[in-house]
Amino acid sequence: MNNHFKTFFAAVLAVALATALAPSATAQASALRGNIVVDGSSTVYPITEAAAAAFRKEYPNVNITVAVSGTGGGFKRFAVGEIDISDASRPIKDKEFLQAKENGVSFVELPVALDGLSIVLSPNNTWVDQLTVDDLKSIYLEDGTARKWSDLNPEWPNETIKVYSPGTDSGTFDYFKEVIVGKTGSFRPDMSVSEDDNVLVTGVSGDKYAIGYFGASYYFENKDKLRAAAIVNPQTGKAVMPTPANVVSGAYAPLSRPLFIYANVESLRRPAMRKFMEFYLENAGKFAKQVQYVPTSDKIAAQAKAILNKRRTGTVFVIAEMHADGIIYKKRTEPLVDAYTEENLLDTK
Amino acid sequence: MSPREKPALLSDKKLLQERRRPMSQRHRKDMIFRGICRGVSGMSASLLVILLVTILTEGIGTLSTQFLSSSPDPDPLIAGMFPAIMGSVWLLVLTMAIALPLGISAAIVLEEYRPKGSGLRKIHGFVQLNITNLSGVPSVVFGILGLTVFASMFGLFGNEGNPSAEVGVSFVDQFYNEGDFVLEVPVSAASQPEAVPIAGMRVFDPAGKAYELNLVGDDAEWPEDSALAKRSLRSWDVPGRIKDRRWWYFRLPFGRGILAGALTLMLVILPIIIISTQEALRAVPSSLRDASLGLGATQWQTVRRITLPAALPGILTGAIIAMSRAIGEAAPLLMIAGIVFITRAPGNLMDDFTAMPLQIYNWAGRPQKEFHDLAASGIIVLLTALLLFNAVAVFLRQKYSKPLS
Numbered sequence: 001m002n003n004h005f006k007t008f009f010a011a012v013l014a015v016a017l018a019t020a021l022a023p024s025a026t027a028q029a030s031a032l033r034g035n036i037v038v039d040g041s042s043t044v045y046p047i048t049e050a051a052a053a054a055f056r057k058e059y060p061n062v063n064i065t066v067a068v069s070g071t072g073g074g075f076k077r078f079a080v081g082e083i084d085i086s087d088a089s090r091p092i093k094d095k096e097f098l099q100a101k102e103n104g105v106s107f108v109e110l111p112v113a114l115d116g117l118s119i120v121l122s123p124n125n126t127w128v129d130q131l132t133v134d135d136l137k138s139i140y141l142e143d144g145t146a147r148k149w150s151d152l153n154p155e156w157p158n159e160t161i162k163v164y165s166p167g168t169d170s171g172t173f174d175y176f177k178e179v180i181v182g183k184t185g186s187f188r189p190d191m192s193v194s195e196d197d198n199v200l201v202t203g204v205s206g207d208k209y210a211i212g213y214f215g216a217s218y219y220f221e222n223k224d225k226l227r228a229a230a231i232v233n234p235q236t237g238k239a240v241m242p243t244p245a246n247v248v249s250g251a252y253a254p255l256s257r258p259l260f261i262y263a264n265v266e267s268l269r270r271p272a273m274r275k276f277m278e279f280y281l282e283n284a285g286k287f288a289k290q291v292q293y294v295p296t297s298d299k300i301a302a303q304a305k306a307i308l309n310k311r312r313t314g315t316v317f318v319i320a321e322m323h324a325d326g327i328i329y330k331k332r333t334e335p336l337v338d339a340y341t342e343e344n345l346l347d348t349k
Numbered sequence: 350m351s352p353r354e355k356p357a358l359l360s361d362k363k364l365l366q367e368r369r370r371p372m373s374q375r376h377r378k379d380m381i382f383r384g385i386c387r388g389v390s391g392m393s394a395s396l397l398v399i400l401l402v403t404i405l406t407e408g409i410g411t412l413s414t415q416f417l418s419s420s421p422d423p424d425p426l427i428a429g430m431f432p433a434i435m436g437s438v439w440l441l442v443l444t445m446a447i448a449l450p451l452g453i454s455a456a457i458v459l460e461e462y463r464p465k466g467s468g469l470r471k472i473h474g475f476v477q478l479n480i481t482n483l484s485g486v487p488s489v490v491f492g493i494l495g496l497t498v499f500a501s502m503f504g505l506f507g508n509e510g511n512p513s514a515e516v517g518v519s520f521v522d523q524f525y526n527e528g529d530f531v532l533e534v535p536v537s538a539a540s541q542p543e544a545v546p547i548a549g550m551r552v553f554d555p556a557g558k559a560y561e562l563n564l565v566g567d568d569a570e571w572p573e574d575s576a577l578a579k580r581s582l583r584s585w586d587v588p589g590r591i592k593d594r595r596w597w598y599f600r601l602p603f604g605r606g607i608l609a610g611a612l613t614l615m616l617v618i619l620p621i622i623i624i625s626t627q628e629a630l631r632a633v634p635s636s637l638r639d640a641s642l643g644l645g646a647t648q649w650q651t652v653r654r655i656t657l658p659a660a661l662p663g664i665l666t667g668a669i670i671a672m673s674r675a676i677g678e679a680a681p682l683l684m685i686a687g688i689v690f691i692t693r694a695p696g697n698l699m700d701d702f703t704a705m706p707l708q709i710y711n712w713a714g715r716p717q718k719e720f721h722d723l724a725a726s727g728i729i730v731l732l733t734a735l736l737l738f739n740a741v742a743v744f745l746r747q748k749y750s751k752p753l754s
Contacts, residue, residue, distance in 0.1 A: 031531045031555035034523070034591045037701070039687075046423070049690045053422050056692055065701045066690035082510040170716050195716050270589030271525035291423075 033061040034272035040067075040074025040087030043171050044259045046291035047113055048087055051280045054287075058279075062272045072096075075262075081105050084267035085277075088260045089115065091317035094329040101348040106265045106313045109345075110281060110304045111296050111336055113288035116216030116256035117176055118242040120226040124208040127156045130230040130239035133254065136180050139163060139211060142188045149209065157209070163188065164203050164212030167195035172215045179254050201225055216242050216256065217292045231255055248297045250335025258336045259293065265313050281305050296336075303340055314347035316340050404732070408725025416726055420692040421708065425719035430727050433708035435694030436607065437676055437734075440704055443611035444618065444675050449668055451615070452622030455480075459623070460630040461652050484620035492684030495613025500685055502602035509604035515539075517598035517697070522588035524552075527571050528578035531555050532562070536590065543590065546582040554579065598697040605685055606699035613681045618671040625667025629660035662749040669742035673735050679706035705731045 038048055045068050052064040069077070071088045078086035079099035092100075092109070100107065119136065121128055127149070135152055138144035139161055149156040165187065166172045181187055194200055197218055204212040205225040219228055219242060230239035233253050246252040261280070267273045280287075281304055285295035295301070306312075316339045321328045332339055411425075419429030459480075464473050497503060506513040520536040522544040532552045534544040544550075548564035560580035565571060567585075572578045603609040633656050641651040657664075688703050689711045695702045705727060712724035 033555065045689065050423050052690055052692075053424070063693055064690070065688050067686070067688040069687055077508075080508050080510065082508045167716065169714055267589070269587055270591055271523050271531050272591070273589065274525060 031061075032059045032272050032275055034063070034270050036062065036064045036085065036267075036273055036276055037083045038064065038066040038085040038087060039069050039077050039083045040085075040261075041071040041089040041259070042068040043089040043115060043175065044087035044112070044261065046171075047259070047284070047287045047293065048085070048261065048280075050287040050290055051276075051283065054283065055276055055279050059272070059275065062276065064276065075099075078107070078262060078264065079103055079105055081264065081266070084264050084273055086262040088262060089257065091258075091260065091331075092262065092315050094318050094331060097315060097318045097346075097348065098329060104348075106348050107262045107315075108265055108268070108308055108311065108313055109315045109317075110261050110263065110277075110308060111258045111300055111340065112261055112280070112284040112304075113259045113293040114216075114247050114256055114296060115171075115175060115259055115293055116242060116247040116252060117172065117179075117213050118216050118219035119229045119231060119255070120204055120212050120214060120219055121229055122205055122208050122210055123225070123227045125210075125227060127153075128229055130232055132232040133180065133234055136231075137185075140165075140176075140180055140187060140191070142186045144188065159209045162203075162207050162210040163191035164200050164210060165191050165193050166197065166200060166214065167193055169195060172213070175257075176213055215292050216244075216247055217289070217294055220244065244294060247294050248300075248337070250337050253335070256294075258296070263308075265311055268308075268311065277308055281308060300337065300340055303342075307342065307345075312342050312345055313349070314345035316344035316346070318346050320346055401732075404725050404728050407722055408727070408729045411722045412726040412729055416723075417730070421690060421711075425717065425723055428720075428723055430705065430708050430723075430730065432691045432694055433703050433705045433727070434730065436702040436704045439607050439695050439702065440611050440614060440682075441672060441676055443608065443698075444614040445668070445672060447611065448615040448618050448622055448671065452619050452671075453626050453664060455619075456623045456626035456630060457652060457657075460627050461656060462648065480620050480623050484624060487680075488617045488678055489680040489684065491613055491616040492681030495609060495616060495681060496605075496684050499603050499609040499612045500605050504602075506601040509602070512600040512602060512604070515598070515600035517595040518600075519593045519595075521591050521593060523591055524582055524586050524588045526578070526582050526586060528575070528581070530579045530581075532560075532580065532582065534588065539590075544588050546584055546586055552580060552582075594697055594699070596697050598699055600699050604699055605687075605701065606697075607695045607702040608698040610682055610685045610702060610704070613685055614675045614678060617678060617681060618675050621671040621674060622667055625670065626660070626664050629663025629667065630656060632663060633659045662746050665745045665749075666742045669738050669745070673738045676734060676738070677706055677731065679704075679710050682707055683710070705734075 036052075038052070045066060048066050052066055055062065056064065066087075068087075071086075071090055074083070074086040074088065075092060075096040076099075077083045079096055080103050086107075119131060135146070138146040138152070140163065146152045146161065148158055148160055150158040165176070177187070192203060194203075197214065200212050200214065201222050204210045211229075214222075219226060228242050230241045231252065232239045233251060235253065236251070238251075240246050240252045242252050242255070247256040250256070250258075263273070263277055268277060281301070284304075285301065288295045296304070317332045319330045319332050321330060332344070415427075416429045417434065418431050419427060420432050421430070422428040459473065459477060464470055501508065520539055520541075522534045522536055524532040524534070524544075524546070526532060531554070533555060534550070534552055536544070546562060546564055548562060550562045552560050552562045554560065563572070563577055563581040565581050565583055567583065572581055603612075637655050637659060638651055641655045642648070646654070682704055686702055686704070686707065688701055688707075691701060691703050709724045709727040709731065712720040712727065715721075
């Protein structure tokens with residue numbers, strides 16, 4: 001009885017101490033207040049959500065709302081100064097850039113993570129070492145021509161390809177659909193679909209004639225059970241394996257892409273917004289891993305921090321070309337690692 | 350026997366034939382029909398039971414007071430739907446406050462003040478036809494309409510970020526100094542230029558305490574004393590302007606706030622309210638109206654004292670059915686709000702919001718099973734609210750309806 005009382009007393013004392021000490025520790029944090037409005041891509045959303053939720057635990061008086069109108073919908077609102085941050089699963093387009101320019105909206109462009117897909121095969125599949133985007137199309141499309149491995153290459157086994165895919169709810173599915181299937185095409189209806197990634201891993205690893213795809217980071221975790229196919233980069237013509245290094249360098253195209261946030265530089269003058277962006281970039285790698293994306297390289301992460309700290313505004317993905325009849329704005333096609341330098345920045349001002 | 354009677358005779362014959370059939374055969378038919386009816390109603394009831402049982406078993410585990418009082422989070426263990434519940438409450442109160450007076454008055458005009466001239470009658474018929482049609486329009490269409498008309502107001506008044514008019518807001522220029530301290534300078538109007546650090550000017554800390562600004566020289570060291578650092582700035586520090594919104598904050602355009610959401614929901618339920626109110630008014634026997642008018646009461650007096658009170662139970666039932674529709678709508682709100690992460694309840698009419706159906710939709714769409722369970726818990730909360738509304742509707746109908754003739 002006495003012992004119980006002691007424990008109870010100790011607990012009460014601990015709680016009292018904690019509450020007494022807490023205000024002094026968080027006084028500075030709770031001083032930060034304001035609203036931050038985020039909209040944009042549903043692919044970037046999980047990272048921003050993780051950042052916002054973690055930030056809120058430290059700064060409870062900062063209200064962050066995150067909506068998912070899609071990358072285009074986000075930029076539409078961003079370009080008129082309606083929102084503070086735009087989540088984007090692709091760089092800003094020249095049209096959107098011009099719209100922001102027209103409205104006097106100036107921004108910083110910050111890559112936060114990389115999204116990649118691995119095409120996986122069973123370890124017993126000994127014949128495939130590389131596939132092209134067209135191969136994937138003929139395997140996955142409804143009107144594709146490859147139903148047996150021998151349809152792709154006569155030397156390959158005359159066996160039916162067993163096709164696996166993550167569920168339609170996942171961002172992985174959306175991304176694969178975007179790159180391989182396209183807007184007008186449709187998936188073949190007889191593929192095995194599961195929301196549970198583990199089911200896919202067991203399915204593909206156990207079936208010699210199976211093929212499937214995952215988020216790249218998920219493949220890294222299951223390397224021992226699966227074999228990834230190298231994918232031919234359509235620009236360089238080289239077959240590239242989905243290694244972290246290749247995803248980070250951008251060589252593993254088109255099945256990897258950088259994810260960005262764009263922050264309105266006017267909003268960045270508000271302390272709450274500034275603190276949130278610093279917090280976001282500081283922990284972007286951690287959040288990216290948490291939601292199964294690939295963190296950007298240390299160099300790109302450092303570059304992003306520098307661009308934020310110096311408020312170096314503009315985008316590196318739009319080029320202005322001087323012509324006799326005026327300026328023509330074009331898209332820059334180089335991968336992020338090569339393009340993302342301060343010299344390449346084109347400002348809206 | 351005239352030819353006219355022939356058909357009657359024929360049918361008599363038919364009836365006789367029917368009667369001559371053995372009892373058992375007719376009984377069998379009766380049994381079969383009864384069986385089909387029972388089967389069909391049993392199937393629909395069991396579907397409902399299956400749905401309820403699945404939802405309950407999935408969702409009851411995560412349903413707790415913590416779930417009701419905390420905000421959404423990427424960690425399903427601590428995620429809750431407090432902002433969504435509060436958003437739904439705000440939406441419902443606002444929607445009903447706008448839709449009820451409008452809907453009931455529209456119904457009174459259409460039903461009690463029927464025009465007599467032929468031209469006016471045509472207009473009346475046209476309006477009536479349109480209202481009936483509107484009740485069949487998919488709600489997502491109202492969402493698109495609401496987005497252009499209420500949220501962005503055709504772009505006539507700027508946008509949410511730079512509204513052309515706002516009241517109930519005060520502006521504060523916030524500085525963030527080298528020592529990680531926040532300093533504030535109140536601003537009287539949005540048009541006022543940004544505060545520039547001047548030595549000795551009055552600044553406030555976020556708690557509202559006033560200080561004299563200490564301007565640190567461009568080449569001077571940043572003060573180490575935190576009491577001094579707290580009120581220090583460099584000459585090149587620039588502030589950011591934040592808005593402190595009161596509970597009565599109002600702006601043009603409405604933006605994607607709760608008022609735009611409520612107005613859009615109003616569009617969805619207005620036809621329901623008008624039609625059900627019309628039905629209720631039509632059910633009031635005309636003898637009551639005639640008696641009132643015959644005693645010399647004006648049309649308005651008759652409506653107010655006789656017709657409306659008599660129709661009240663029907664109107665209330667219709668209103669509550671409309672409420673049930675409004676609380677469960679997701680599609681039009683998805684167009685307006687589309688917010689998936691929000692951590693607080695709305696504080697004013699223009700505030701960002703989410704609602705229960707949106708939150709459920711969001712959770713149900715995630716790949717992880719834990720979120721599906723949360724969605725199920727959300728559905729339980731939503732269903733409880735719906736059942737409560739319907740119970741009130743039944744109660745009102747029972748309590749206030751009395752024979753009218």
